[in-house]
C-alpha cells in the first residue's frame with residue numbers, strides 16, 4: 001500500500017518527536033534538498049491552477065474546480081510595511097490565497113492571512129477565521145477581535161496594530177465548527193513559515209487549538225495556560241480564546257494573569273521593542 005502525504009508527514013513528525021524525546025535538539029538540514037522540494041511543490045500548485053477550467057483573476061472572485069480564489073487583503077496591507085519580513089509575508093499571503101490544500105478552499109469567501117505589524121516581537125495565534133473574518137479578510141475583527149484589542153490596548157497598554165496576529169487555519173470552517181485534524185495538518189506549513197519569517201520573541205496562543213499546535217500536546221487549555229513555555233528558543237504563553245471569554249466572562253481573570261506574564265517579560269510600562 002502506498003502511503004499518503006499525510007501519513008508520511010505524520011510518521012515523520014512522530015519520528016522527530018521521538019528523537020527530540022531522546023535528547024536530539026539539532027538536525028543538519030540539507031538546504032539544497034529542501035529548496036528543491038519547495039520549488040517542486042510551488043510548480044505543482046501552479047500546474048494545478050493552470051489545469052483548472054478557468055484562470056484565477058487576481059482581483060476578482062472566481063471558482064476553479066470548487067476552490068475560491070480571491071486576492072489577499074493582508075498582502076495589500078503588508079505591502080505598506082517596509083522591510084524583508086513584510087515583503088516575504090506579502091508574497092506568502094498571495095500564495096495562501098491560491099491554496100487548495102484542504103476542503104475549506106471551496107467554502108471560504110477568501111483566505112484570512114494576518115493583520116498587524118510584521119516587525120513585532122509579539123505574535124498572537126488564534127484558531128480559525130469566523131464569519132466576520134471570512135467576510136473582511138483579516139483575523140480577529142469580530143466581537144472576539146474587539147475583546148482581544150481591548151485586552152491589548154487597555155490591559156497590556158500596547159497598540160493592537162503593533163502585534164502580529166494570525167490563526168492556525170487560514171480559511172473559515174463552515175458554521176464556525178472546530179478545525180478538523182487533517183485541515184490543521186494541511187495548513188501547518190503556512191503557519192510554520194509565518195513563524196519562521198516573523199521570528200517572534202513571544203507567541204501567545206489564544207485557545208486550545210493554537211496552544212496544542214505550538215506545544216505538540218493534547219492537554220486541555222486549562223493545563224497549558226498559566227506559565228511561560230520555551231519552545232525552540234521562543235517563549236510561548238497559552239490562554240483562553242477571546243470567543244470563550246465572551247461566553248465565559250469569569251475566565252477573564254485567568255487570561256489577565258496570562259497576559260501579565262507577557263507584560264512582565266517585555267517589562268511593564270515599556271513599549272514593545274519593535275524590530276526593523
Ligand code: SF4
Nearest residue numbers: 099102170171186187
Ligand atoms: S485552511 Fe489552510 S490548507 Fe486549507 S485551503 Fe485554507 S489555506 Fe489551504
